[in-house]
Amino acid sequence: xxxxxxxxxxxxxxxxxxxxxxxxxxxxxxxxxxxxxxxxxxxxxxxxxxxxxxxxxxxxxxxxxxxxxxxxxxxxxxxxxxxxxxxxxxxxxxxxxxxxxxxxxxxxxxxxxxxxxxxxxxxxxxxxxxxxxxxxxxxxxxxxxxxxxxxxxxxxxxxxxxxxxxxxxxxxxxxxxxxxxxxxxxxxxxxxxxxxxxxxxxxxxxxxxxxxxxxxxxxxxxxxxxxxxxxxxxxxxxxxxxxxxxxxxxxxxxxxxxxxxxxxxxxxxxxxxxxxxxxxxxxxxxxxxxxxxxxxxxxxxxxxxxxxxxxxxxxxxxxxxxxxxxxxxxxxxxxxxxxxxxxxxxxxxxxxxxxxxxxxxxxxxx
Amino acid sequence: xxxxxxxxxxxxxxxxxxxxxxxxxxxxxxxxxxxxxxxxxxxxxxxxxxxxxxxxxxxxxxxxxxxxxxxxxxxxxxxxxxxxxxxxxxxxxxxxxxxx
Numbered sequence: 001x002x003x004x005x006x007x008x009x010x011x012x013x014x015x016x017x018x019x020x021x022x023x024x025x026x027x028x029x030x031x032x033x034x035x036x037x038x039x040x041x042x043x044x045x046x047x048x049x050x051x052x053x054x055x056x057x058x059x060x061x062x063x064x065x066x067x068x069x070x071x072x073x074x075x076x077x078x079x080x081x082x083x084x085x086x087x088x089x090x091x092x093x094x095x096x097x098x099x100x101x102x103x104x105x106x107x108x109x110x111x112x113x114x115x116x117x118x119x120x121x122x123x124x125x126x127x128x129x130x131x132x133x134x135x136x137x138x139x140x141x142x143x144x145x146x147x148x149x150x151x152x153x154x155x156x157x158x159x160x161x162x163x164x165x166x167x168x169x170x171x172x173x174x175x176x177x178x179x180x181x182x183x184x185x186x187x188x189x190x191x192x193x194x195x196x197x198x199x200x201x202x203x204x205x206x207x208x209x210x211x212x213x214x215x216x217x218x219x220x221x222x223x224x225x226x227x228x229x230x231x232x233x234x235x236x237x238x239x240x241x242x243x244x245x246x247x248x249x250x251x252x253x254x255x256x257x258x259x260x261x262x263x264x265x266x267x268x269x270x271x272x273x274x275x276x277x278x279x280x281x282x283x284x285x286x287x288x289x290x291x292x293x294x295x296x297x298x299x300x301x302x303x304x305x306x307x308x309x310x311x312x313x314x315x316x317x318x319x320x321x322x323x324x325x326x327x328x329x330x331x332x333x334x335x336x337x338x339x340x341x342x343x344x345x346x347x348x349x350x351x352x353x354x355x356x357x358x359x360x361x362x363x364x365x366x
Numbered sequence: 367x368x369x370x371x372x373x374x375x376x377x378x379x380x381x382x383x384x385x386x387x388x389x390x391x392x393x394x395x396x397x398x399x400x401x402x403x404x405x406x407x408x409x410x411x412x413x414x415x416x417x418x419x420x421x422x423x424x425x426x427x428x429x430x431x432x433x434x435x436x437x438x439x440x441x442x443x444x445x446x447x448x449x450x451x452x453x454x455x456x457x458x459x460x461x462x463x464x465x466x
Contacts, residue, residue, distance in 0.1 A: 281399065
């Protein structure tokens, strides 16, 4: 267990109704991992059941029932986290070194992240480790078409896990991977294979086999994004915008893809020159203040003037994670690269806005 | 924290981050942030000032002054004072002019 004064990592496990969150949690929480993990389970409805499905678990399971954690019982999440920390410090509960929060299937992750990142009490004791989003391979296409929460969950993910792949055709899984990758190129995409393993869904990446314990315990490597941008650049010239998917399931996906084509898009801004932090930060605060609800995700690596080492930027809607200063560049490519996932805002609007702001500042001082 | 002035407010906000190896310490970089923000705000006759290194004051020409904790809140308060939206996607033309 970590000391009482260290911040405890929190993994947010989300995914639409029936996507396999509780099953995944049940499979992860075995042995030593279970005793070292506190679990917060949130259910929408008067009678909570999910906590009963997390079987044979020795971890502290706290049920946040009768409401959705992202809206109606947001304050209950804060109270539960603080109460858990307080009991741990007093020795009233067995020691644990991480927390997993399983959300309802209809939760949007951004308000949960707001509690974890912006609440002054919670962020003193807890740190957001990663957000894992489950996608149901069988019903994912339908949910994508019908439920905006599905899109919010996928775009907020650090890791996407496709479940029930054994019940769907290879083609269905391939198209879901493709659609999820286009919605959120910043996330790693894994497919559950059997009870204990996940495999990387995108060829050309590390294609590692990941165990369930690694999924829970490892924090997201910020350099994964850099690798992914490099892999995508050659194929797509930095644009990850939706394209028509033509196949059986593709026809189903196409409705959503076509409907969202003008709305949700992902793109990468690249700057050959180093960024000046002051103007960039001010511009970004303006953009997030006015359009934070349409900026679903920002993730990037920044080359800042006056600094030899890069900085990792990570934001979900209005919320920006604490900046991560890396000790060195991962490779010889030392340009700033920032992936934006937006809804109704184009690459040209973002790039023109920043260039125009820079030009204005130059003219204003001249 | 002082309950009257929120003097500790905003210190941990991401926008208060200083570049570790850049010229100037954190306080000096904060003044640089403010100077750059004022290039824009003065076009609207507003002025941003540092307040004890932890907060800001934003003042209008009529003397209205508000205490602000973070940079994102600067734009919110500026919009409230001006009665117009400061939308960066439409405000800045590529030739450096403002389109209000």
